[in-house]
Amino acid sequence: MLAGVFTLHAAVNARLLRRPRDTSYPDPVAVLLPVRDEARRVAPCLRSLLAQRGVPEMSILVLDDGSTDGTADVVREVAGDDPRVRLITGAPLPPGWLGKPHACQQLADTTSAGVLVFVDADVVLSPSAIAGACGLLRGFGLLSPYPRIVAESWGERLVQPLLQWSWLTFLPLRALERSRRPSLTAAGGQFLVVDRAAYAAAGGHAAVRASVLEDIALARAVKRAGRRIALADGSRIASCRMYGSWGELAAGYTKSLWASFGSRSGAAAVVGLLFLVYVVPVLLLVYGLVSWSPVALLAGGVGYALGALGRVVTATATGGRRWPDALTQPVSVVLFGWLVARSYRLRRAGALRWRDRPVVPAGGGPRG
Template structure:
């Protein structure tokens, strides 16, 4: 029995390592490029983002290589978000502030705000970013140029994740681990099937015509994972989408502690792994490849599986430019990820709603 478990653990540890190696080898790294005749609309939905919005806006306005406008929509903030944007807009005419109307039935908050931003944008390309994202100067131009040169409707990437606490280290790195180690093709454009699409809602550039053709955010109004839903929608409509190296384009500090991270990932889990049919499979894949080897020590085969597991984690961490001190926490991060997913599934079965910034969302994703 132990021999069988060691074989299973070794296979489950090697598979993501091999897939990540292939995915990362082929993942595009975008360079600084000038793009004439285009306007990138940097679109920022903001709700209670007084701590983030100024740095986010200033970074977007510092874009080079392409003309930009920056549009922020204040989505019912209860802090000083709007006042900060108004002050910055007085300094730079490229910046506009919108006020979100009341949230209609059937919409989630961020998706509704993004839909209004899309309507107000004037650009040839729409770059949706979260308020905690900091664009590097070349990002907007490089993403638009890549889209134009390769005929890609949606270009996205996971920004370099800034991690400062133990709670973040136990949660945030799983984003890249799942994308690179468990999605064939890693979201590249050649994987044309909608089921193989991927996107990070923190950083998404969409060609204006493709966005309109696919129905924009109105076509995915009830979801929480708007990036993934848009990517799948675009592929269904015959458009190409691609995940590129986002760590060279932007940075992001998603959460500040374990409580924030737990609530944030719990909110989105029902549109990810936390389904009755999918989560048992994910549990076998993740637990078997990254936790089981520890339980099988000191068997020699278990040690090999453990090396493969940590090699996978190290590779993804290095390419994502995440802190190396998070690597030893790898098995604990896997256990926390599974705990979040199982909690979400159980809460959904009980009809519990997940709250975020004063709004509650049910398992059916209706606001």
């Protein structure tokens, strides 16, 4: 059964997954934090950055990208007179750019540090996180240490675990590191560590200025520049609650899922495969119970159990919640399919917005 093959592959990846160690990093590091209306969330993130150890030459650059909720005041209050922190007022968004790539490029242009660490405002780091992640960067142009995803509401618990589950289940991690194919790439923009030379060779965020998934686009650009990338488990050094409600989660996924697939047909094929592997077994199980068919009961039960086991494997490897969340895998897949369809529908209607800005930048071309 395909569910068994995918679960086995996830287990192999979990054993191969790189994990940061508690170490020190002597070279200059710039932590780059773009913020826009993050007054409710930026304080824990910034406090965790100020508590970093093992990186004697670390600067913290915060760019306020047009916030209207007092984010800059919160940053000033938390930073106090710490000389490592510099608050920058972002420039107006130029035509052809999306907000986050523009903010990240401005931050990168402000420093000459050899390592750039991009962090989102909803990420909280352990005291050794920056040193440990930078230590893993050696030999790579870009490293993506995925944080532990904090999911509190049931909507979050149903959808958010699919992030780590998807790349652990379907991506061959060691092949991803060796391969020069840009298509074999994954990255999470919540916490990215980039070698400055690789960033420059890739064209920086200017090369991905109109990309909704700027993290994956940047990783692909780094590969095109001839540098290697790697994924790592950052669950022991970082945590992130990306969305605080189902409404925020649905809006966040809707704005970007359309960009995760090469085409509508590609999206339909992926969602169809997920339904076949993880939803059909439940339908077989129900059919077997109604008709008392031993064959349907066995096939459905085994398929469902293997799908749930895959969630247990990936949750164990990435610090997620295992039970009873693993049992909801079919529901998670159905919700994911709905979010994909919604994303394409609103994209076609030109109705996608994020943080009061259109997802398609001015001059970004026709809608697909």
